[in-house]
Amino acid sequence: MGALSKRAAGAALMDKNIKLFACPICQESMDVFEQGRLVCSSNHSFDIAKQGYVNMLTHGAVSKYSKDLFESRKAVIDSGIYDVVEDKIGELIANAETVLDTGCGEGSHLARIMEGQKGNCIGIGIDIAKEGILAASRHYPEQIWCVGDLAKSPFARSSFDAILNILSPANYEEFKRLLTHNGCVVKVVPQSRYLQELRAQLYADSTKESYSNEQIVARFKESFADVSVERITYTVPLATELVPALLEMTPMGWHKKEEANIELNEITIDVDILVGRV
Ligand SMILES: C[S@@+](CC[C@H](N)C(=O)[O-])C[C@H]1O[C@@H](n2cnc3c(N)ncnc32)[C@H](O)[C@@H]1O
Ligand SMILES: [Zn+2]
Known part of the structure; x- marks a missing residue:
């Protein structure tokens, strides 16, 4: 697909689902204008990039x-x-029928979930x-991708x-505004054994070897109704060549000094899946 047609395809997908959008500045409804912009009735305008995503940030953002x-x-x-x-x-x-992934990063989780x-x-x-959304739109044109801030989200009330x-910061007030009447929020948070093989080697003598998600779970329970928590724990083989990527993918300031000596052939995924409703 050429650059121009990717923009047109993104614009068409947005147009089909335009009711989900609302201007992040004035909250008015939006339209797709000439396959190149989303525009609200007060004329606030957001560009659709040639890769097919829309940038709806209302302020500069420095991402780590x-x-x-x-x-x-x-x-x-x-x-x-x-x-x-x-x-x-x-x-x-x-x-x-309508799914919003908040803090979607490069989009693989959402794309893989929507495939099923x-x-x-x-x-x-x-x-x-922006780098995350750029990658997402490059690889997964079947979904809509949007650069934006959860604190000023560009979506209409009761849309999702x-x-x-998933492993991202949340904004519960905004989630409640955006959920449909019977909608649910699904939050994934690490549990104590998440990536434990990696942490054991990075933090041989440190208390940082494990951490607790207790406060996050407690806040989620205060914020939503009918909350369920399911822990999922499993250990899977890990190809050696993925070790550098696994180290690189975490921005949490984990020490990298002994990186060269890290040997992993399996990795544990240990997460809580929290589900709540309004
Ligand atoms: C640890 S990454 C997780 C990404 C993805 N969910 C995954 O599991 O691969 C956290 C993501 O949250 C995004 N994020 C942080 N604050 C945000 C905000 N206010 N609005 C939207 N996204 C935000 C970051 O840019 C980052 O991509
Ligand atoms: Zn507006």
């Missing part, structure tokens, strides 16, 4: 997430180590990091049957 980090995340996610988690999310949102969904559903990924929030 680089192009390299997103490429590493894609390589690691593509290897399938999160398949069990993605399948579980797919089951949880099986009936959703039946029927007429659309996924939108939003992330404040499912809101995903």
Whole structure:
């Protein structure tokens, strides 16, 4: 697909789902203008890039997430180590027709989850990091990709049957505004053994070897109704060549000094999947 037609294809997908959008400045409804911009009735205008995503940031944003980090995340996610988690999310949102992935990064989780969904559903990924959305739109043109800030989200009230929030910061007030009446939010948070083989080697003598998600779970329970928490723990083989990508994909300041000596052939995924409703 050429550059021009990718913009046109993105614009067409946005046009088809235009009711999901609202201006992040004045909250008015939006239209696609000449396949190149989203424009609201007060004439606030947001460009659709030639790669087919729309940039709806209303302010400059400095991201600590680089192009390299997103490429590493894609390589690691593509290897399938999160398949069990993605399948579980797919089951949880099986009936959703509109899905928003908040802090979607380079989009692989959303794309893989939407592949398993039946029927007429659309996924939108939003992330404040342009490099993430650029990669997402390059690889996954079947979904809508949007650079934007969750604190000023460009979507209309009661629009989404499912809101995903995978290993990313959340904005619960905004999630509640955006959920449909029967919609659910699905949040994935690390549990104590998440990537434990990596942390054990990086932090041989440190208390940082494990961490707790207790406060996050407690806040989620305060914020939503009918909350369920399911822990998913498994260990999968890891190809040696993915170790540098696994190290690169985390921006959490994990020490990298002994990187050369790290030997991993398996990795543990240990997460809580929180589901809540309004
Ligand atoms: C650890 S990454 C996780 C990305 C992806 N969900 C994954 O699991 O690969 C967290 C993401 O949240 C995004 N993010 C942080 N604050 C945000 C905000 N206010 N609005 C939108 N995205 C945000 C970051 O840019 C980053 O891509
Ligand atoms: Zn506006």
